[in-house]
Amino acid sequence: MNLLDFIEQLFTDVRDxxxxxxxxxxxxxxxxxxxxxxxxxxxxxxxxxxxxPKAANQVVIGLLFxxxxxxxxxxxxxx
Numbered sequence: 001m002n003l004l005d006f007i008e009q010l011f012t013d014v015r016d017x018x019x020x021x022x023x024x025x026x027x028x029x030x031x032x033x034x035x036x037x038x039x040x041x042x043x044x045x046x047x048x049x050x051x052x053p054k055a056a057n058q059v060v061i062g063l064l065f066x067x068x069x070x071x072x073x074x075x076x077x078x079x
Contacts, residue, residue: 015073022070029063 036056039045
């Protein structure tokens with residue numbers, strides 16, 4: 001196996017792994033964001049949310065990154 005084939009196989013493997021992980025991470029993130037918003041009336045989650053006011057924004061930015069990464073891997077697949 002020459003270097004070009006190795007690099008092509010490496011990127012193919014990375015793409016395949018990203019296509020598996022991205023939707024799973026997005027689902028977990030959306031569930032976590034829902035629990036963060038809906039569960040804020042519970043004392044434990046409410047106190048944690050008061051202590052971490054930027055947490056929801058960081059989760060949304062992470063989800064946008066995951067959706068972008070999944071879109072890029074899909075475009076690579078069809079290219």
